[in-house]
Amino acid sequence: MxxxxxxxxxxxxxxxxxxxxxxxxxxxxxxxxxxxxxxxxxxxxxxxxxxDSRTPALGARVVARAWIDPAFRVRLLRNGRAACEELGISFYDDTQLIVLENTAAVHNLVVCTLCSCYPRPVLGLPPDWYKLKPYRARAVREPRAVLAEFGTFISDDVEVRVSDSTAMVRYLVLPQRPPGTEGMSEQQLADLVTRDAMIGVTTVRH
Amino acid sequence: MSMATGPRAADGERPVFKPDDAVRISVRFPVGHYRVPAYVRGRHGTVEAVIEPRGIDNEEEAFGRNAGSKRHYYRIAIPLAELWSDYAGSPKDGLRIEVYETWLEGR
CATH class of the missing domain: 1.20.5 (Single alpha-helices involved in coiled-coils or other helix-helix interfaces)
Incomplete structure (x- = not known):
């Protein structure tokens, strides 16, 4: 040493x-x-x-664009991969991408119970906890308890929707845009978006 | 054959299931590489969406075998309360999981 x-x-x-x-x-x-x-x-x-060139900054760009451009948001929710490719983000691993929109009624959470499937083209390598068995097992068994450990408390009238990624589809959460960000630029918005918010274990705060 | 029938689809070309179909995930115990976790086998769910484009069978591909015709994956919705009898969250909470056509049975 x-x-x-x-x-x-x-x-x-x-x-x-x-x-x-x-x-x-x-x-x-x-x-x-x-x-x-x-x-x-x-x-x-x-x-x-x-x-190495893939990091959460790419996903954050996608989210910020969806927040400011309603037509892009529609295309992103219809075909996540094609919309990311519009921004120059290629899918070298031949996976599809479903973008899951968080709303006032639904909170999305992503897990891969079998291994560590992750939207690497837009987020880079997954965090270690995402690959470990406690998260993988508990995300589908007691997602609200897992979310609470990340400091995310979801009201009972909001549906928690867990997507288990197992084969050729990867998932990216489109978080809710926080209030008070109306005057912010696309880059300022992207800077608010964290990796964990795009996995769904947290929300975007301002 | 009548000329009016139009072009015929190849095996696996068209999805067997459609959105809102009730389905059951098969109970099978493949040894080695599989893509359907044990906790959803034998469970009932609903087709939320047909995933495009079609794909080859990942489980066969993993062994370098002929993975056969391309078929569809489906995004299947299962309530968490149906998966876990003691589920403590909201009854609205749900799982979504992609399942290959060969693992799905109609109801």
Missing amino acids: QPHGHEHPDIPEPEDKPPGYYEIMEIAVRELLIEKKLIGPDEIRRQIEVL
Whole structure:
């Protein structure tokens, strides 16, 4: 560990442990694919660069545009992928996107109970908690308790709608635009939109 | 054959179910890769939407097998109170999940 004044005794160095079963499997498959010239190291690096270029800022742009442009909002709700592609956001993983609109009557929450399906083209990599079993199991079993732990309290007369992402469709929540933001620019609105609000565990606040 | 019948659709080309259809998710126990979580198997739901475009069978594709004709996924609505008898939230609360055509039975 680099000396910088204090220790981090709880953080293991990655190379301290021997690789696990799936790590070895991933290395073996990758090396085989390269050896058989099916893919090259440049392609692997390029794909990592594609993944790294995707962040919640893209989703926030989509949300802000939907808030200020009613025609775009209609297109986004009709076909999420096509509307994102209008803004230059490509779907490199060949998934479809359903955009779920939060309203005064419905609050949407997204989960993948089987693994970690996530709208990576518009949000980047999922947060760790999204991939862990407690969130995956509880989001469909007691969503209101999960929301409360994120500080989100949904009134009983509002329907909580949980979308479980399992196959080829990914979901993006279109949060409600907070009051008091009428005079804000598209960029100022985008700056309010957080990753968690687009998963549905929080709302957008101003 | 009458000329008036028009072009015929291929297997899987047209959706078998339509919005508002009542359906049951099959009870099957595939070993290995599957896309229908155990907690919804055998449950009754309603088709909310037909998802376009069609897709190949992810479960077959995962094994590198011929995934067959493309078919539709459906967005299925199931009340949470129907999934969990002791569900503590509002009776309005619901699940939406995409299910491949081969897993759905009409009612």
